[in-house]
Amino acid sequence: MAVRVYFEDTDLSGIVYHSNYLRFMERARSDLLRLIGIDQRGAFEKGDGVYAVADMTIRWLLPARLDDDLVVETSCTDIGAATISMRQRILRAGELLTDADVRAAFLSPAGRPRRQPADWVARYRALSMAVHPA
Amino acid sequence: MAVRVYFEDTDLSGIVYHSNYLRFMERARSDLLRLIGIDQRGAFEKGDGVYAVADMTIRWLLPARLDDDLVVETSCTDIGAATISMRQRILRAGELLTDADVRAAFLSPAGRPRRQPADWVARYRALSMAVHPA
Amino acid sequence: MAVRVYFEDTDLSGIVYHSNYLRFMERARSDLLRLIGIDQRGAFEKGDGVYAVADMTIRWLLPARLDDDLVVETSCTDIGAATISMRQRILRAGELLTDADVRAAFLSPAGRPRRQPADWVARYRALSMAVHPA
Amino acid sequence: MAVRVYFEDTDLSGIVYHSNYLRFMERARSDLLRLIGIDQRGAFEKGDGVYAVADMTIRWLLPARLDDDLVVETSCTDIGAATISMRQRILRAGELLTDADVRAAFLSPAGRPRRQPADWVARYRALSMAVHPA
Numbered sequence: 369m370a371v372r373v374y375f376e377d378t379d380l381s382g383i384v385y386h387s388n389y390l391r392f393m394e395r396a397r398s399d400l401l402r403l404i405g406i407d408q409r410g411a412f413e414k415g416d417g418v419y420a421v422a423d424m425t426i427r428w429l430l431p432a433r434l435d436d437d438l439v440v441e442t443s444c445t446d447i448g449a450a451t452i453s454m455r456q457r458i459l460r461a462g463e464l465l466t467d468a469d470v471r472a473a474f475l476s477p478a479g480r481p482r483r484q485p486a487d488w489v490a491r492y493r494a495l496s497m498a499v500h501p502a
Numbered sequence: 503m504a505v506r507v508y509f510e511d512t513d514l515s516g517i518v519y520h521s522n523y524l525r526f527m528e529r530a531r532s533d534l535l536r537l538i539g540i541d542q543r544g545a546f547e548k549g550d551g552v553y554a555v556a557d558m559t560i561r562w563l564l565p566a567r568l569d570d571d572l573v574v575e576t577s578c579t580d581i582g583a584a585t586i587s588m589r590q591r592i593l594r595a596g597e598l599l600t601d602a603d604v605r606a607a608f609l610s611p612a613g614r615p616r617r618q619p620a621d622w623v624a625r626y627r628a629l630s631m632a633v634h635p636a
Numbered sequence: 637m638a639v640r641v642y643f644e645d646t647d648l649s650g651i652v653y654h655s656n657y658l659r660f661m662e663r664a665r666s667d668l669l670r671l672i673g674i675d676q677r678g679a680f681e682k683g684d685g686v687y688a689v690a691d692m693t694i695r696w697l698l699p700a701r702l703d704d705d706l707v708v709e710t711s712c713t714d715i716g717a718a719t720i721s722m723r724q725r726i727l728r729a730g731e732l733l734t735d736a737d738v739r740a741a742f743l744s745p746a747g748r749p750r751r752q753p754a755d756w757v758a759r760y761r762a763l764s765m766a767v768h769p770a
Numbered sequence: 771m772a773v774r775v776y777f778e779d780t781d782l783s784g785i786v787y788h789s790n791y792l793r794f795m796e797r798a799r800s801d802l803l804r805l806i807g808i809d810q811r812g813a814f815e816k817g818d819g820v821y822a823v824a825d826m827t828i829r830w831l832l833p834a835r836l837d838d839d840l841v842v843e844t845s846c847t848d849i850g851a852a853t854i855s856m857r858q859r860i861l862r863a864g865e866l867l868t869d870a871d872v873r874a875a876f877l878s879p880a881g882r883p884r885r886q887p888a889d890w891v892a893r894y895r896a897l898s899m900a901v902h903p904a
Contacts, residue, residue, distance in 0.1 A: 422830055424826075569800075
């Protein structure tokens with residue numbers, strides 16, 4: 369996924385404010401899910417549930433600046449019953465700026481962990497197979 | 503209401519990013535409502551409805567900077583059946599930085615305009631009377 | 637300019653948080669300037685100056701929701717010596733959600749109003765002529 | 771440091787959007803530095819340098835909701851020549867919602883790692899001694 373850096377993303381040190389990289393990563397995860405046919409809004413509106421980020425380890429190596437064109441790479445690293453783990457990297461012209469390991473948990477409307485839909489798991493597996501064929 | 507400016511609020515020109523003043527104003531409106539006994543979260547969770555900002559005219563006169571201590575003044579200027587209008591001013595040490603006229607509409611869960619609760623209207627009127635006695 | 641709505645843009649009422657439309661509009665203005673050859677980051681880094689939003693009148697007519705694909709239309713309505721005025725409309729499938737009149741002032745690094753570069757004015761005029769030929 | 775949750779902080783699932791906890795934590799770090807006499811804005815404006823978050827491990831255990839009153843606890847866990855490490859916990863009525871280990875690096879205006887001012891290191895040490903006396 370491509371991201372362009374706007375004024376809204378920077379802080380007074382002239383670089384992208386650190387928590388905004390998490391927004392870029394969330395956009396990339398949402399786009400990936402949409403691309404593989406997972407309808408988060410539909411699941412939320414039907415009362416099935418919604419993802420919440422459970423934990424994340426993130427390193428900021430180099431800063432992004434205004435007008436930069438960034439690329440966010442996302443891959444599934446683990447598929448649990450109620451969780452999905454992803455590795456995400458933000459690059460500018462092939463140079464690694466930020467990387468992160470993210471785990472999201474599927475939650476019921478009441479906020480309890482819940483198994484994610486079976487066909488979503490199948491879609492994640494198909495994606496992982498396509499990227500890392502046996 | 504007092505607001506302190508943090509890194510998150512600035513952009514690369516070193517001043518507060520313009521749309522963040524709207525966040526400061528929303529915080530002040532929420533605090534005012536809470537102070538006069540209006541429970542927005544309760545109304546939302548019961549399915550009564552929620553406010554949405556309908557229109558706003560805003561002027562940015564002077565910029566705020568990192569670590570500034572700001573004050574947001576809020577007063578009711580008009581109380582309709584389904585709307586509430588407020589005038590808000592953001593000051594730093596008595597100097598006016600930003601002012602705005604804001605009108606919020608009360609909406610049903612389906613997003614339709616709805617009369618705001620009668621006791622809320624009474625609370626707004628009491629507030630206006632206290633500030634501008636006849 | 638196209639904008640997609642992500643989780644980051646919504647609030648708990650399920651719709652886009654009102655001040656986030658200002659961010660969408662700023663992205664559209666930045667993209668427009670870049671398209672007509674105006675380099676805001678270069679001007680800022682050379683110490684020429686930077687735009688700050690001076691005033692805005694905005695109406696929120698209909699809400700945007702998660703995963704919506706929006707279009708932001710931007711046109712110049714007035715070109716001053718030190719200011720540029722624009723009208724912006726946010727639409728979803730041709731339906732008007734939000735419109736705004738925005739005036740931005742060009743400021744020196746010290747924060748004082750300053751004439752915007754002459755070639756920028758020429759570019760704005762060329763744009764207005766292309767859209768509204770005499 | 772106390773934080774109140776506003777509409778701006780929530781997303782459509784009704785809870786605080788995950789990256790916003792990072793903003794709360796940054797506010798708490800800034801307040802702590804100010805309390806112990808470290809002037810980040812002054813150092814930035816003099817060209818000494820500025821902190822950038824280098825890495826972070828964060829766990830979201832329980833969600834925060836609109837109008838919640840939160841407390842952010844911050845303690846120094848390691849003081850390097852050019853870095854400061856902190857442990858931060860966000861609590862609501864004594865219940866742990868989120869915890870994180872954060873490392874920030876002091877950077878020159880050109881973005882290179884730089885030793886943080888000696889008196890800042892002394893202030894961090896005094897703080898750690900006060901909290902964890904030998």
